[in-house]
Amino acid sequence: MADDVKALSAELAQDPDSLVFLRLGELLRHKGHLDAAHRVALTGLERHPHLADAHDLYARILADKHDFERAFDEWDMTLRIAPDHLGALKGLAFLYFKVGDVQQAAAHLEAAQRVAPDDTGIAQALALAHGGEGGAGPASPAPEPLAPSPAAQPLEEARVFAGLEGAEEGLLLLDPSGRVLGGALKDPAGRDVADAVAAYLAGVSQEAGRTAKLLGLGTWTGLAAEGQHGHVHLTPPTGSALLLVVRGRAVPMGRLAIIAQRAAVAARRWLEAQA
Amino acid sequence: MTAAPAGYGRVLDLVTRVRGVRGAMLVAGDDGLVVAEQLMEGIKGPAVAALAASLASRLRRAMEAAGLGAGQFWHLQAEQGALLVVPAPSGVVVVAVAESDVNVGLVRLELLRAAEAVG
Numbered sequence: 169m170a171d172d173v174k175a176l177s178a179e180l181a182q183d184p185d186s187l188v189f190l191r192l193g194e195l196l197r198h199k200g201h202l203d204a205a206h207r208v209a210l211t212g213l214e215r216h217p218h219l220a221d222a223h224d225l226y227a228r229i230l231a232d233k234h235d236f237e238r239a240f241d242e243w244d245m246t247l248r249i250a251p252d253h254l255g256a257l258k259g260l261a262f263l264y265f266k267v268g269d270v271q272q273a274a275a276h277l278e279a280a281q282r283v284a285p286d287d288t289g290i291a292q293a294l295a296l297a298h299g300g301e302g303g304a305g306p307a308s309p310a311p312e313p314l315a316p317s318p319a320a321q322p323l324e325e326a327r328v329f330a331g332l333e334g335a336e337e338g339l340l341l342l343d344p345s346g347r348v349l350g351g352a353l354k355d356p357a358g359r360d361v362a363d364a365v366a367a368y369l370a371g372v373s374q375e376a377g378r379t380a381k382l383l384g385l386g387t388w389t390g391l392a393a394e395g396q397h398g399h400v401h402l403t404p405p406t407g408s409a410l411l412l413v414v415r416g417r418a419v420p421m422g423r424l425a426i427i428a429q430r431a432a433v434a435a436r437r438w439l440e441a442q443a
Numbered sequence: 444m445t446a447a448p449a450g451y452g453r454v455l456d457l458v459t460r461v462r463g464v465r466g467a468m469l470v471a472g473d474d475g476l477v478v479a480e481q482l483m484e485g486i487k488g489p490a491v492a493a494l495a496a497s498l499a500s501r502l503r504r505a506m507e508a509a510g511l512g513a514g515q516f517w518h519l520q521a522e523q524g525a526l527l528v529v530p531a532p533s534g535v536v537v538v539a540v541a542e543s544d545v546n547v548g549l550v551r552l553e554l555l556r557a558a559e560a561v562g
Binding site for chain 2 (some may be wrong): 353355356357359361364365368369371372375376378379380382383384385386387388389390391392393394395396397398399400414421
């Protein structure tokens with residue numbers, strides 16, 4: 169296989185505009201050389217930004233690296249370019265499944281089944297999404313060989329943000345009194361700071377609401393803050409709860425807002441399930 | 444707009460000249476009192492200042508507890524506008540009230556410049 173990598177690399181070096189980067193990237197991904205695959209896919213995307221397969225390849229590499237948010241963006245882009253792209257439909261179904269949005273997962277699987285009606289893997293995943301027997305186990309809706317991970321289960325009640333990036337260290341759901349409802353928060357040294365931060369944020373939701381009302385700005389939708397060592401984004405997933413997303417300074421504020429929107433969907437679903 | 448005391452006017456001008464900004468204030472961070480303001484009619488400066496200072500204080504403590512260091516900029520987003528705040532080294536906070544379609548990046552830069560000028 170190393171020879172294959174060498175041969176494909178040589179072919180790509182000879183003709184950098186060639187689509188051989190798709191095969192090379194996929195091969196490297198299969199071998200687990202994710203950083204190398206990442207570089208190949210990115211270089212290919214720079215030369216072929218409107219190629220759906222290039223975005224799909226990049227998404228699969230990102231998913232293998234557990235960068236699910238960016239993988240979502242790439243598969244979303246793939247579908248904008250090619251609405252019937254099977255890999256993207258299966259990939260997005262996989263990601264929706266991971267965050268517990270079984271309805272969206274099923275919708276994408278159904279679309280994938282329309283494209284590939286004979287794909288037994290899709291049928292099995294659909295059966296699982298619909299609560300039926302999935303045969304020998306949960307077939308991953310994501311493109312092979314994206315193996316089903318233990319986290320690829322419908323949202324567990326005890327884990328609000330199961331499957332979301334940063335769920336174990338940078339996502340926190342609070343009640344109006346500053347009590348932790350779910351998620352986890354660690355400081356850069358790895359210490360658990362969830363309770364302390366939650367206590368300081370008690371009442372912030374109401375105060376933000378009052379401020380917005382006083383200014384005639386309508387309902388508040390988010391509160392973003394830049395710190396010396398990281399950024400935070402607060403959002404009210406429901407009227408009274410508060411969702412906190414924390415990331416390092418390398419994550420731009422705009423991207424943080426997108427992460428927060430996605431986490432808010434999971435939080436709302438979890439809160440509704442508790443009601 | 445209501446006038447700011449002499450000396451602070453130019454600092455607030457940095458912020459209010461940005462299109463979409465409805466007003467700007469300098470607020471004492473520890474007690475939430477207005478130091479200077481340039482606000483459009485109808486904005487209740489003292490009340491907004493008190494709430495902005497309180498929010499800034501809560502956020503500062505929460506961010507320090509999270510190990511994120513001192514807050515440098517925060518942005519309250521609402522359906523029909525936004526409140527943007529930058530703390531100055533002296534403890535004064537520079538506050539802008541803006542329309543929802545304002546260029547947030549530009550306001551942020553001007554708030555940072557204003558905070559530097561306030562010291």
